[in-house]
Protein backbone atom coordinates (compact mmCIF):
# COMPACT_ATOMS: atom_id res chain seq x y z
CA UNK A 1 0.00 0.00 0.00
CA UNK A 2 1.22 3.54 -0.72
CA UNK A 3 1.97 6.12 1.96
CA UNK A 4 -1.15 7.00 3.94
CA UNK A 5 0.61 9.09 6.61
CA UNK A 6 -1.43 12.17 5.64
CA UNK A 7 -4.60 10.53 6.95
CA UNK A 8 -3.09 10.74 10.43
CA UNK A 9 -3.59 14.52 10.41
CA UNK A 10 -7.10 13.51 11.49
CA UNK A 11 -7.41 12.66 15.20
CA UNK A 12 -9.92 9.86 14.59
CA UNK A 13 -7.29 7.87 12.68
CA UNK A 14 -4.51 8.03 15.29
CA UNK A 15 -3.92 5.20 17.77
CA UNK A 16 -6.66 3.14 16.15
CA UNK A 17 -5.97 0.23 18.47
CA UNK A 18 -7.54 2.32 21.27
CA UNK A 19 -10.58 0.13 20.59
CA UNK A 20 -8.65 -2.64 22.37
CA UNK A 21 -8.62 -0.43 25.49
CA UNK A 22 -12.38 0.07 25.10
CA UNK A 23 -12.85 -3.71 24.95
CA UNK A 24 -10.56 -4.22 27.92
CA UNK A 25 -12.68 -1.71 29.89
CA UNK A 26 -15.76 -3.81 29.00
CA UNK A 27 -14.08 -6.95 30.30
CA UNK A 28 -13.44 -8.27 26.76
CA UNK A 29 -9.69 -7.83 26.62
CA UNK A 30 -7.03 -10.16 25.30
CA UNK A 31 -8.21 -12.44 22.54
CA UNK A 32 -11.66 -13.08 23.93
CA UNK A 33 -14.45 -13.95 21.49
CA UNK A 34 -16.71 -11.04 20.57
CA UNK A 35 -20.18 -10.42 19.20
CA UNK A 36 -20.79 -7.78 16.56
CA UNK A 37 -23.00 -5.95 19.05
CA UNK A 38 -20.16 -5.71 21.60
CA UNK A 39 -18.38 -3.43 19.15
CA UNK A 40 -20.99 -1.17 17.59
CA UNK A 41 -20.53 1.73 20.00
CA UNK A 42 -16.80 1.89 19.08
CA UNK A 43 -16.39 0.63 15.51
CA UNK A 44 -18.72 2.85 13.45
CA UNK A 45 -16.70 5.84 12.18
CA UNK A 46 -19.65 7.43 10.36
CA UNK A 47 -22.78 9.17 11.66
CA UNK A 48 -25.86 7.56 13.22
CA UNK A 49 -24.16 4.19 13.83
CA UNK A 50 -25.94 1.01 12.89
CA UNK A 51 -29.16 2.89 12.04
CA UNK A 52 -27.40 4.20 8.96
CA UNK A 53 -26.20 0.68 8.10
CA UNK A 54 -29.80 -0.55 8.47
CA UNK A 55 -30.77 2.08 5.87
CA UNK A 56 -28.03 0.77 3.56
CA UNK A 57 -29.31 -2.78 4.07
CA UNK A 58 -32.82 -1.57 3.21
CA UNK A 59 -31.62 -0.12 -0.09
CA UNK A 60 -29.06 -2.76 -1.13
CA UNK A 61 -31.31 -5.64 0.02
CA UNK A 62 -28.40 -8.10 0.44
CA UNK A 63 -28.83 -11.69 1.57
CA UNK A 64 -26.84 -14.94 1.74
CA UNK A 65 -24.95 -15.26 -1.56
CA UNK A 66 -24.92 -11.48 -2.21
CA UNK A 67 -21.55 -9.80 -2.57
CA UNK A 68 -21.12 -6.32 -1.11
CA UNK A 69 -18.14 -3.97 -1.23
CA UNK A 70 -17.67 -1.72 1.80
CA UNK A 71 -15.61 1.09 0.32
CA UNK A 72 -13.42 2.70 2.99
CA UNK A 73 -14.26 0.20 5.70
CA UNK A 74 -12.32 1.68 8.62
CA UNK A 75 -12.41 -0.66 11.62
CA UNK A 76 -14.89 -2.87 9.74
CA UNK A 77 -17.95 -1.96 11.82
CA UNK A 78 -20.44 -1.50 8.96
CA UNK A 79 -19.03 -4.54 7.10
CA UNK A 80 -19.38 -6.87 10.12
CA UNK A 81 -22.84 -5.58 11.01
CA UNK A 82 -24.06 -5.97 7.43
CA UNK A 83 -22.67 -9.53 7.14
CA UNK A 84 -24.01 -10.49 10.56
CA UNK A 85 -27.53 -9.19 9.92
CA UNK A 86 -27.94 -10.35 6.30
CA UNK A 87 -25.56 -13.28 5.68
CA UNK A 88 -24.06 -11.45 2.69
CA UNK A 89 -20.38 -11.76 1.81
CA UNK A 90 -18.65 -8.44 2.34
CA UNK A 91 -15.30 -7.23 1.04
CA UNK A 92 -14.08 -4.52 3.39
CA UNK A 93 -11.65 -2.33 1.44
CA UNK A 94 -9.47 0.00 3.50
CA UNK A 95 -6.47 2.05 2.41
CA UNK A 96 -4.87 2.48 5.88
CA UNK A 97 -2.88 -0.57 6.88
CA UNK A 98 -3.26 -0.18 10.67
CA UNK A 99 -7.04 0.21 10.46
CA UNK A 100 -7.27 -2.77 8.12
CA UNK A 101 -5.18 -5.00 10.40
CA UNK A 102 -7.17 -4.07 13.52
CA UNK A 103 -10.43 -4.55 11.59
CA UNK A 104 -9.40 -8.03 10.41
CA UNK A 105 -8.50 -9.03 13.97
CA UNK A 106 -11.89 -7.86 15.31
CA UNK A 107 -13.68 -9.75 12.52
CA UNK A 108 -11.79 -12.95 13.39
CA UNK A 109 -12.74 -12.54 17.07
CA UNK A 110 -16.39 -12.15 16.00
CA UNK A 111 -16.21 -15.45 14.07
CA UNK A 112 -17.07 -13.64 10.83
CA UNK A 113 -13.89 -14.22 8.83
CA UNK A 114 -15.73 -16.45 6.34
CA UNK A 115 -18.18 -13.68 5.47
CA UNK A 116 -16.03 -10.55 5.78
CA UNK A 117 -12.83 -10.35 3.77
CA UNK A 118 -10.56 -7.44 4.72
CA UNK A 119 -8.47 -6.01 1.91
CA UNK A 120 -5.83 -3.31 2.38
CA UNK A 121 -5.99 -1.35 -0.86
CA UNK A 122 -6.84 1.85 -2.70
CA UNK A 123 -10.15 2.06 -4.54
CA UNK A 124 -8.59 4.50 -7.01
CA UNK A 125 -5.92 1.95 -7.94
CA UNK A 126 -8.55 -0.64 -8.91
CA UNK A 127 -8.41 -2.68 -5.70
CA UNK A 128 -12.12 -3.57 -5.99
CA UNK A 129 -11.80 -5.31 -9.36
CA UNK A 130 -14.42 -5.54 -12.10
CA UNK A 131 -17.95 -7.01 -12.18
CA UNK A 132 -17.46 -8.36 -8.69
CA UNK A 133 -20.27 -6.96 -6.52
CA UNK A 134 -24.04 -6.70 -6.24
CA UNK A 135 -23.76 -3.62 -4.06
CA UNK A 136 -21.44 -0.95 -2.71
CA UNK A 137 -21.83 0.74 0.66
CA UNK A 138 -19.58 3.68 1.48
CA UNK A 139 -19.92 5.59 4.73
CA UNK A 140 -18.03 8.88 4.98
CA UNK A 141 -15.15 7.74 2.77
CA UNK A 142 -15.74 9.61 -0.49
CA UNK A 143 -14.98 12.92 1.25
CA UNK A 144 -11.33 11.83 1.38
CA UNK A 145 -11.13 11.31 -2.40
CA UNK A 146 -11.13 14.42 -4.62
CA UNK A 147 -10.74 12.54 -7.93
CA UNK A 148 -14.43 11.76 -8.33
CA UNK A 149 -14.19 10.85 -12.03
CA UNK A 150 -11.81 7.97 -11.33
CA UNK A 151 -13.55 7.02 -8.10
CA UNK A 152 -17.07 6.67 -9.54
CA UNK A 153 -15.72 4.96 -12.68
CA UNK A 154 -14.09 2.35 -10.38
CA UNK A 155 -17.38 1.98 -8.50
CA UNK A 156 -19.27 1.45 -11.78
CA UNK A 157 -16.66 -1.10 -12.90
CA UNK A 158 -16.80 -2.99 -9.60
CA UNK A 159 -20.58 -3.52 -9.78
CA UNK A 160 -22.37 -6.18 -11.78
CA UNK A 161 -25.17 -4.97 -14.09
CA UNK A 162 -28.11 -3.88 -11.92
CA UNK A 163 -25.80 -3.32 -8.94
CA UNK A 164 -26.62 -0.61 -6.39
CA UNK A 165 -24.56 1.93 -4.51
CA UNK A 166 -25.31 3.61 -1.15
CA UNK A 167 -23.16 6.57 -0.09
CA UNK A 168 -23.14 8.79 3.01
CA UNK A 169 -20.91 11.82 2.43
CA UNK A 170 -20.31 15.55 2.72
CA UNK A 171 -21.74 18.12 0.33
CA UNK A 172 -21.31 21.90 0.14
CA UNK A 173 -24.48 23.88 0.86
CA UNK A 174 -22.79 27.16 -0.06
CA UNK A 175 -19.29 28.58 -0.41
CA UNK A 176 -17.03 27.48 2.44
CA UNK A 177 -15.04 30.13 4.29
CA UNK A 178 -11.24 30.01 4.09
CA UNK A 179 -11.15 28.80 7.70
CA UNK A 180 -13.65 26.01 6.95
CA UNK A 181 -11.71 24.97 3.85
CA UNK A 182 -8.51 24.84 5.91
CA UNK A 183 -10.13 22.85 8.73
CA UNK A 184 -11.59 20.35 6.29
CA UNK A 185 -8.26 19.89 4.53
CA UNK A 186 -6.03 19.88 7.62
CA UNK A 187 -8.16 18.15 10.25
CA UNK A 188 -10.67 16.04 8.32
CA UNK A 189 -8.40 15.11 5.40
CA UNK A 190 -11.11 16.42 3.10
CA UNK A 191 -9.60 18.62 0.40
CA UNK A 192 -12.71 18.90 -1.81
CA UNK A 193 -16.44 19.28 -1.14
CA UNK A 194 -18.67 19.67 -4.23
CA UNK A 195 -22.18 21.13 -4.25
CA UNK A 196 -25.12 18.81 -4.82
CA UNK A 197 -25.44 19.36 -8.58
CA UNK A 198 -21.73 18.69 -9.14
CA UNK A 199 -21.92 15.58 -6.94
CA UNK A 200 -24.85 14.16 -8.88
CA UNK A 201 -23.33 14.97 -12.26
CA UNK A 202 -20.06 13.20 -11.29
CA UNK A 203 -22.02 10.07 -10.30
CA UNK A 204 -24.12 10.27 -13.45
CA UNK A 205 -21.03 10.71 -15.69
CA UNK A 206 -19.80 7.30 -14.50
CA UNK A 207 -22.98 5.70 -15.89
CA UNK A 208 -25.12 5.50 -12.75
CA UNK A 209 -28.89 5.96 -13.06
CA UNK A 210 -31.84 6.28 -10.66
CA UNK A 211 -29.80 8.71 -8.57
CA UNK A 212 -31.70 9.73 -5.44
CA UNK A 213 -30.48 11.98 -2.65
CA UNK A 214 -31.52 12.71 0.92
CA UNK A 215 -30.43 15.82 2.83
CA UNK A 216 -28.88 14.51 6.07
CA UNK A 217 -27.60 17.90 7.26
CA UNK A 218 -29.96 18.43 10.21
CA UNK A 219 -29.59 14.84 11.45
CA UNK A 220 -25.82 14.92 11.24
CA UNK A 221 -25.51 18.37 12.77
CA UNK A 222 -27.38 17.03 15.82
CA UNK A 223 -25.38 13.78 15.79
CA UNK A 224 -21.94 15.43 15.76
CA UNK A 225 -22.98 17.92 18.49
CA UNK A 226 -24.18 15.04 20.70
CA UNK A 227 -21.02 13.06 19.93
CA UNK A 228 -18.85 15.96 21.07
CA UNK A 229 -20.88 16.47 24.26
CA UNK A 230 -20.71 12.73 25.12
CA UNK A 231 -16.98 12.70 24.42
CA UNK A 232 -16.32 15.71 26.65
CA UNK A 233 -18.40 14.13 29.39
CA UNK A 234 -16.36 10.94 29.22
CA UNK A 235 -13.05 12.81 28.83
CA UNK A 236 -11.59 12.14 32.29
CA UNK A 237 -12.15 8.38 31.89
CA UNK A 238 -10.89 8.40 28.33
CA UNK A 239 -7.70 10.21 29.34
CA UNK A 240 -6.94 7.33 31.66
CA UNK A 241 -7.86 4.77 29.02
CA UNK A 242 -6.12 6.23 25.93
CA UNK A 243 -3.67 8.81 27.28
CA UNK A 244 -4.05 12.57 26.90
CA UNK A 245 -2.36 12.95 23.48
CA UNK A 246 -4.93 10.64 21.85
CA UNK A 247 -7.81 12.33 23.70
CA UNK A 248 -6.59 15.79 22.63
CA UNK A 249 -6.49 14.61 19.00
CA UNK A 250 -10.02 13.23 19.22
CA UNK A 251 -11.32 16.38 20.93
CA UNK A 252 -9.83 18.53 18.17
CA UNK A 253 -11.40 16.31 15.50
CA UNK A 254 -14.88 16.04 17.08
CA UNK A 255 -15.05 19.78 17.84
CA UNK A 256 -13.84 20.74 14.37
CA UNK A 257 -16.56 18.62 12.75
CA UNK A 258 -19.27 19.95 15.10
CA UNK A 259 -18.21 23.54 14.25
CA UNK A 260 -18.24 22.81 10.53
CA UNK A 261 -21.85 21.60 10.68
CA UNK A 262 -22.83 24.58 12.84
CA UNK A 263 -21.34 26.95 10.25
CA UNK A 264 -24.14 26.13 7.81
CA UNK A 265 -21.97 25.66 4.71
CA UNK A 266 -21.14 21.97 5.15
CA UNK A 267 -24.01 19.54 4.62
CA UNK A 268 -24.71 15.84 4.81
CA UNK A 269 -25.73 13.82 1.78
CA UNK A 270 -27.11 10.32 1.34
CA UNK A 271 -26.97 9.23 -2.28
CA UNK A 272 -28.27 6.03 -3.83
CA UNK A 273 -27.83 4.97 -7.45
CA UNK A 274 -27.86 1.97 -9.77
CA UNK A 275 -25.75 0.80 -12.69
CA UNK A 276 -27.37 -0.80 -15.74
Ligand SMILES: C[S@@+](CC[C@H](N)C(=O)[O-])C[C@H]1O[C@@H](n2cnc3c(N)ncnc32)[C@H](O)[C@@H]1O
Nearest residue numbers: 044045046072073074094095122123139141144
Ligand atom coordinates in the same frame (compact mmCIF):
# COMPACT_ATOMS: atom_id res chain seq x y z
C1 LIG B 1 -14.57 8.09 8.20
S1 LIG B 1 -13.85 6.52 7.84
C2 LIG B 1 -15.32 5.52 7.81
C3 LIG B 1 -15.02 4.06 8.00
C4 LIG B 1 -16.24 3.15 7.86
N1 LIG B 1 -16.90 3.36 6.59
C5 LIG B 1 -17.23 3.41 8.97
O1 LIG B 1 -18.25 4.02 8.69
O2 LIG B 1 -16.97 3.02 10.11
C6 LIG B 1 -13.41 6.55 6.07
C7 LIG B 1 -12.40 5.47 5.69
O3 LIG B 1 -12.18 5.49 4.26
C8 LIG B 1 -10.82 5.09 4.04
N2 LIG B 1 -10.40 5.47 2.67
C9 LIG B 1 -10.17 6.73 2.22
N3 LIG B 1 -9.78 6.72 0.93
C10 LIG B 1 -9.78 5.41 0.54
C11 LIG B 1 -9.45 4.75 -0.70
N4 LIG B 1 -9.04 5.46 -1.75
N5 LIG B 1 -9.55 3.41 -0.76
C12 LIG B 1 -9.93 2.70 0.33
N6 LIG B 1 -10.24 3.27 1.53
C13 LIG B 1 -10.16 4.61 1.64
C14 LIG B 1 -10.08 5.83 5.14
O4 LIG B 1 -8.80 5.30 5.37
C15 LIG B 1 -11.04 5.66 6.33
O5 LIG B 1 -10.74 4.55 7.11
